Amino acid sequence: MRWPRCSRRSSPVPRSAASQRFSPSMIPRSRVLSPRGSSPGSARSSRRSTSRRWHHRVIPVLGGQFSLFSVRALEEVAKRENQATPWIMKSEVEDSLLSLQIKSAGYETMLSASARAYVGGMTTLRSLDGQQVKWNSGAVELMRSNPRHPSLTQRWMEHISMFFNGYNRFAFAFLLISSLSISAFEFYPIWIAPTVVAILLNLKIALKIRSRNFRDILFAVLFVPAELYLWVRIGHFVRSWWKSLFGGQSDNWAAQAKAERGRGNAYLVAPIIEVLVLAVCLFVQFKLPIAVQTAVILPLGWWSLAVLTVTQTCIMLVSLLRPTHGAKV
Known part of the structure; x- marks a missing residue:
């Protein structure tokens, strides 16, 4: 670092x-x-x-x-x-x-x-969860107590970006399953473009690592490992904001120490909740008439998702094309 x-x-x-x-x-x-x-x-x-x-x-x-x-x-x-x-x-x-x-x-x-x-770094999902939730919870408290501090602008942008990343993926999973359930899904090759741009951006970041190895390059080009890790980070993000807004006072230092000792299963909370929320949304969706699904929910959902995806892809393109001047990390 x-x-x-x-x-x-x-x-x-x-x-x-x-x-x-x-x-x-x-x-x-x-x-x-x-x-x-x-x-x-x-x-x-x-x-x-x-x-x-x-x-x-x-x-x-x-x-x-x-x-x-x-x-x-x-x-x-x-x-x-x-x-x-x-x-x-x-x-x-x-x-x-x-x-x-x-x-x-x-x-x-x-x-x-x-x-x-x-x-x-942390070597297990349990210890990583304890560390990241502690850091993110503290960052949220700092941002809420100093909302207009210029040095926290980058933090705000990171959290806003993480919110849209979470919404984007959750909405895609919901709309994809809903469309397939009523045979209303159509694939367009242009949808591959965001994935290609994301892979190229991950590869650019991997090549900037001074002590990179083959695993770093493989992690970038395979896309799936990076996507799974982003889902893990989204779980940290959601838990941190929930604890800050509704969780009350808690000793996150002790929680991290407990996780590093291999104890506790808090790292399983986020993925379980994500699956349950998706299941509930799909259950409600399937109870609606087919006409409502095809005329209202799916068109509006795919349209909003397309706008957000295009915006995020353009932001990734800017980062991809921005010169690094030989900088290494």
Whole structure:
């Protein structure tokens, strides 16, 4: 993964130290940059000069795996926010929250174009579900508490995109089964175009991986593995918003730790609910008269799905044709 140049905590502060006042000695000196990478002042001029010097890209929200900080920035954040430490350990997305606070203090958060920090990922669906639901739930809470913060625009776009991805696939499954049940389905070759564009975009992303292997390329061109993983992500998305809106308070840190120990079956909730909702919708559909299905529901459903699919395909084409200038991840 890429290595943010001046951003989040370099090493976690123990929970027992939460009551202590922040001091630079709490941060390992070997992992902290000098303030020149994140000097306060004009954001526009700072962005230009720093980008030219380090060839980095300004990003709104930093990754949480490994980062370097300006001690001055952390001190100012702790002082401005009246916190014992620069980051709040109780937050489920303390890295994102710290990113917003750093930018609000007048500093830049940047991503290195060359440095990498290789970290391990989750190896099971159970542990992946615990991690992603925790992250997404925290992100939703952060977005709802700061809905107009400019650094969260990308987050909002990602969640809006995930909503339409979920609707698109659910609607296609519903309309396909409904049409086949009354022999009203007609296939048009143009429908293959979105799939082809998606495969090419996945392949472009795979080729940008610096340490890619044959499995990365195969994952991209086969399409089905990427599609199945997207369904898993849609489940994380739905569960996170549900927990944020209706679930009340819960300890997602403990839930993730439980999942990583191989306990709990929460990762099965989303696919079961998806199948049940689809079954209920189909049951209601089959109870309607054939004339209503063929004259109202199916035409309107396929038309709305076509408009959404064309829009998403155009967005993918823009991403596919956008030059990368040799960038690697």
